[in-house]
Amino acid sequence: MAQKPSEDNVYLFVPNLIGYARIILAFISFYYMPTNHIIATWCYIISGALDAVDGYAARALGQSSKFGYFLDMLTDRCATMCLLVVLSLFYPQYTILFQLSMTIDIASHWIHTQSAIMKGSDSHKKIDLSTNPVLKHYYGNRIVLFMMCAGNELFYSMLYLLHFTTGPVFPLGPLSFGFFSFVCVVTAPVAIVKTLISLVQLYAACQNVVSIDVEDRLKMKQ
Template identity: 25%
Template sequence: MKATDNMYLFVPQILCYIRIVVELAALYFVTSNYVIASLLFLVHCILDLMDGRSGRYFNQCTKFGAFFDHSLDMVFESFWLLALSDLYPEYRIYLIPRAFLTVYAAFLFLYSFPDSEHAFGAYTSFLTGPITWGNHKYMMCCIDWCCSLTLMISRFNAGPIVPVLGIGLWNLLFYITVPAHFQKTFFMVMECVVSLKNIPYNEIKKREKIITNKCKKNEI
């Protein structure tokens, strides 16, 4: 990466631009055509997996790219949950606050820890056991995607009946993956708690830096 390169045209950013179109289309079809919405959702997941890897492959990793990618993830997840609340009015009491929490926790964390996207992992390592936070977060998010997708599909089609269990395949997949969704929700709440505890510390450091700079100017 050179100083003269236009980072807005880096491969990861281009993939994010495509994701915006795909995500908007998926949200448009989520309540009317579950097949198209499901396919677009899967395309979104593939592009989300590709952008970070493309940044490392082409040596185009930037702080803006990480923020852009993370922001798209949280905003899309939030709007997807709001769309699900239209499909499941009986669950709105949970889905709408969860959509708000998704965005609030993400941006509160990015404000509190501006220099590290994964700093929160240091505070939750005791919850993940021997699995590293990065791998655990990756698996949890993938399973949560499956949960959100199967919940949407289940409203229109339960899927083929699973022998012995007697329930639809999509319903079964939802029941299997929903614990990861609630685990992610718990981590988001902890993100808020940790971030709110860290913000006063950051503010104190900023004020001390301002006072130190003023003292140096007065000495001059």
């Protein structure tokens, strides 16, 4: 019996179809970010939530793929980057900080992925992290990884929403505060730590690449 096209066509794998939906929702969010925070936020949230769904679908259906892995990672990176671009417009006095955040995020993930490929791994999460306890715990503990990524996204999302509204207000007299402000303050340390971990990731990836260079030079001398 001939296989259905979707069974051997990676582009039509269910997780990748979900990935395309994430991209569409992300673009809708980008379009409305400067003007309509309600539509933009809901599309951004749903796109982010589908990130967990496509991973579950890939494992449940046996449809994991390298294409899906890169599609997923690039969607995450580009979504955060575009949000930071809008934040730079809303808070121009902090543009340099948003630029640094974008640069560190993109550079660390790119070189880490490349070093993983050079080491023969199909994922940056599967390379040998035994010599780096920070990254070993970060990528080896799903709860820690989720909390760090979610906290980082929440921080930037709250900064975005605060441009429009403080959210529901907790009536405590002179100590009253908005919900979005509260979440922003709580998640700020998470965003800072996440950036520091990205710097560690960048350094570790550079070390991996340099070790490959050293091995290649030793082989040439033999």
